[in-house]
Amino acid sequence: MRKLTVVLLIGALGLAACGKKNSGESAQQSLSYRSSWGAAEPQAKIIKTIFDDFAKETGTKVDVKFVGRTGNENLNAEMASGQGPDLFDTTTGDIDTLTAQQLIGPMDDLENTQIPGEGKTVKEVLPEPVRRASSGKNGLAYVPHTIISTAVWYNAAEHPGLNPQTWEEFIAFLDESKKAGRTPIGQDGTIAFYNVFWFYSLLVGANGAGSLAELAKDPANWDKPQVLDTAEKVEQLAKGGYFQRDFMATKFPAAQNAWAQGKYDLNINGTWLASEVQPQLAPGFKVASFQMPAGGKRSIEVGTLGWAVNAKGKNVATAKKFLAFALQKKYMEQFSTVALNISSRGDVPAPAHMADVQKAVLEAKETHLSYDYAGADKTWWGDMFLPLNDRLLSGKIDATAFVREGKKRTAQHLATG
Amino acid sequence: MKTYERAFWPFLLPALLVYTLLFVAPSLFGIWVSFTRWSGPGSEMAWRGLDNYVALLHNEVFATAFTNTFVMAIVGGALIFGFTFLSMVVLRQLKGRAFIRAVVFLPMVISIIAIGAAVGFLLNPEGAVNTVLEWSGLDPQPWLGPEMVFRCIVGGLVWSSTGFYVALMMSAADAIPAHVYEDAQLIGATKWEQFRHITLPLTWDVFAVSAVLWVVGSLKIFDIVLAFTTAGTAAAPPIPARTIAVQQFIVVKGAGLPDLGSAAAMGVMTLLVTAVLIVLTRRITRRDRVELS
């Protein structure tokens, strides 16, 4: 209390005495970054190196904090109120929110900035689909370092060349696996946004960008035959007994770890999977993947992870300078070789087990963004759609009920929203 | 003039100011925010009247969180005090009672996050609990699945909190002179009857305080839910497991624009529930003080 009084008193005095805003400017350039990576993760170590090098070469004072997934909950509010770091982590799905909060500003100047020592511009090293996945309505929103996509993962040492081209082939593999006494699919059912991979990959893979997002916008879209058709496929998975026992009750990441130990044949997941399960991989395990055999347009998911510049931050120019610096090939290569992910640069080869995913992404005729951007209406997505999909995938409701409920609740949501 | 009359304002003022400025005033501000649409400092605040409340009443997810919080307070409380009373029947004489009291209190000194992380492992479908069940010929259960996870959380809560109330009530029971029990034994009262007619009436005041403590504490339950479900991941805890505090945290941290108006409205509704529950608890536990003559 006394401390508080003192603080308040000093506050009042300070105001009365000077009544002038403290200037945060100092002679030395400075740059701060707050990360959603945990300090122990390989990405954090790479990013740390880049910042250290940047500090050494430019004499900038850097302040880098690796907070992890928990602890950044307030970041947007902090930045909106004029605090927070100069650089932060973001991903495709957050662009609209950040734009709406005016936390990201124009980046076109950065696109034409030269990457130090390479004679190429930022725009030139980032392939077009990658830039698209990192752009909002005002153009490039942030600078990506990693491409993410969704695929079905398996052990190529056990099932060399597995690549079902149709739904029937896929089901045939599952049946065969089941008949042989194996568990076809391992699923971490407590993570709702992993459960939705099935419905989303099937629907959007076949019908292209926008086909999932439109379900949030108009209840009539639920009546399209493709919705029921996709729901029936998911129902088939649920009723077929292809998942491990009690998969809705796993303690994440129990299922993906057990998959890495060879207990299940398949796991649907993002391109980060191999990196996450690396310490758990059974000896001789060869991670490989195939695209969900959705048929139709064969649209491929392209999402990115990257660094955004806080538009309300104090060092916007330095932050942009850093981003051009960070895109150097020698750093971007490490996202592939050390972090075992697909680097955002087109000229950096992906880790061997994801070469085909990288190729699919870079050469795809049709692409869509992560989750088809359906998470933009977060109440619809988190409170209604994901729980409904959970019920479908766990066999609680059938495809018809899924469509009926979805339509009804979307109408309700739009009416009360 | 007495010391305490002379010092009345100087002594009272610090507490009064801290409480008013940093607790009551923010609460009033929170009530005001609950009538608006707002996503935090730096954004526009728009008046919405009662719309946030109306939307919450129609929101099934909030309804679940609301019910869960209520169930936790009542069912959890019944279990905790049931176990506490049973323990009090025997703990007065049991061999090793000091040791028992010490060990059942242990979860209180351990971070609930640590408990959740360890217990989550035990409850995994392939985890230790199911392994033991299979050894003994029983069916393994989907403990953390949507149907059972909330019950597991209540169980975990009862397990970790009961020791505290046992300690509280037993220290009151310790103060009862031994001769009272000796007299009761002479007239042939069973251990249960001794508890029913001696221990419980004489510790009733402490029970009344404990019950209020529990009710207030149970309505802000937050970390144990995270610990048992998706702690540390970017995923939100499954809906069947959410409490109001968890739901509010999800809305505040928001994947999109934080909807602070709605979050504040949840807070106000919790306030109403708390008030009702406290009044109820006080009414149930009210009775004339029993004194040993």
Add this chain to the structure above:
Amino acid sequence: MRRLIGDILLPRATAVALWAWVAFNLALIAWVGIQSLKESGEVWLNPFALPETPRWDNFSSAWQAAEFSAAAMNSVVLTLFGSVLIVAVSAPAAYVLARSSRRVAGPAVNYFAIGLSIPIQTILVPIVVIKLSVYTFMEDWVTGWWDNRITLLVFQVALSVPFAVFVLTGYMRSLPHEIEEAAEIDGAGPLRAFVQVIMPVARPGLTTVFVLNVMGLWNETLLALLIAPLPEERNLPAALLGLYSSMQYSSDWGGMFAGIVILVYPMIVLYIWLGRRIVDGMTAGISR
């Protein structure tokens, strides 16, 4: 029959249940200790086996990953400083409220009691807003810097004051009225009288409030996450949550259990060492 149930069945069953409960608690603590020495894969494959070779390096990796040293320091300072402040602010207020015959005393007690029923949810949003505004205000206009840990401390104190005042007022009322007379004769000023005469007599009640607050603040998670979430600001529960998170993404389970051991075992040792003094202190003022 009555005797069978009330004297034999019920007590026996309860005794068995109590011992089972004790066994479970001890087994869980031992199990966590064993897991912390295992390699990640072993934790999943053989949850009950002893580690093949003890992996002591789990501890160093957990310690570094979670930045526990800063967190431990924060927890200790926030908990002790916070608890002392709570008692220092609440005790004098409770004392005059319990004793005074002024007409305002009764309503004032009720005014504090209202705070008991205000759940943290009601002021969650304001707290976030205040936290941000205070930071900007102090940094831009006053000191040129600010530390969210101060905000956290201040709110921890403010939120605990109603309960402390409520419990202590009840306790102070039960103290004999003769105690002030000694002070009156002394001719000591109010503050000295309070510190030298009242506080020693009221020690059991003060200890209770202090110990209860120490336990509450030590395990504070929600406020800590909202107000001071950065690695160098956060307290131990928040740091463990952070470790839990990064260990999940890197599948370092041995490391995660090592983190739990680092957090939990010292508390257990402290608890064994202080033994019943914690429990006695906690209950002395309530159970009067």
